[in-house]
């Protein structure tokens with residue numbers, strides 16, 4: 001029998017432009033300075049478009065971090081995560097010279113980094129790495145200039161990296177008596193493969209932006225003058241999308257690499273969702289009303 005239903009005929013065939021990304025605005029946004037008064041190493045800016053921007057402001061040392069820097073970033077990340085208006089977070093460095101050149105070697109001593117911000121020296125940035133990884137909102141590293149050492153690792157841990165064409169990537173650990181045997185090694189190997197990761201760590205050679213793109217180390221390379229505008233475009237696209245879908249995708253992609261910690265993150269996200277269901281609420285309600293729960297009567301229980 002002939003199909004009588006009207007059909008929509010594609011005029012030009014399938015097109016990648018059908019995803020609409022080219023229509024997303026690259027206009028500047030209006031940033032509101034939300035930096036706590038006590039901060040000395042970083043700033044926090046918010047845009048009404050649902051974007052938070054964390055900036056390392058230590059250009060005199062190419063945005064190397066000291067414990068104070070890391071503690072401020074950690075607080076700002078916590079605040080951006082808890083701000084329900086924020087859908088995506090940018091991490092960047094002040095100026096075009098550097099994103100971040102890792103641990104400030106002037107503050108390095110026995111047992112880690114110390115600048116008086118905390119009682120004992122330690123490797124504060126490892127806590128920040130985990131916090132970034134666990135943040136349910138996408139984090140974009142916006143990289144101009146050097147992303148070196150611990151700074152390079154922060155960009156690798158970010159979910160996406162938009163690089164300026166002047167960006168330079170690399171590790172220096174073995175040259176300065178340091179190494180990251182955690183995410184700094186495993187993440188890199190996942191991004192660029194085992195051979196390239198060993199090359200980057202063993203030789204400490206630097207990689208220009210174009211090569212970083214070819215290696216899968218970054219998502220896009222744009223002219224330096226357009227870095228923030230293009231990053232905003234990516235942010236605007238992301239905030240149009242379902243926050244829960246993004247949370248689960250990030251958790252699932254992490255779980256593939258993070259073992260039990262990754263499964264805990266993914267499982268926790270599922271439990272959060274379950275708490276919104278009638279079935280989840282029934283358990284707590286029945287307990288409080290001292291009655292037997294009626295789980296099977298709930299729509300979500302029909303498996």
Ligand SMILES: CC(C)(COP(=O)(O)OP(=O)(O)OC[C@H]1O[C@@H](n2cnc3c(N)ncnc32)[C@H](O)[C@@H]1OP(=O)(O)O)[C@@H](O)C(=O)NCCC(=O)NCCSC(=O)CCC(=O)c1ccccc1C(=O)O
Pocket residue numbers: 060061062064101102103104105106123124125126146148149150151153154172173176178179180181184
């Ligand atoms: C990045 C350079 C190659 C740039 O070279 P160049 O363009 O010639 O500029 P310079 O003149 O060298 O730099 C200008 C100015 O900045 C100072 N500076 C730059 N980086 C640092 C730094 N990391 N610490 C302190 N100071 C810095 C530099 O001294 C100049 O100051 P002047 O007063 O004018 O002299 C080059 O700068 C360079 O190689 N920098 C050092 C890069 C580096 O080795 N970083 C540390 C890597 S190790 C690390 O980051 C450990 C981090 C960590 O805590 C950790 C621990 C355990 C597990 C994981 C991690 C983790 O990495 O996350």
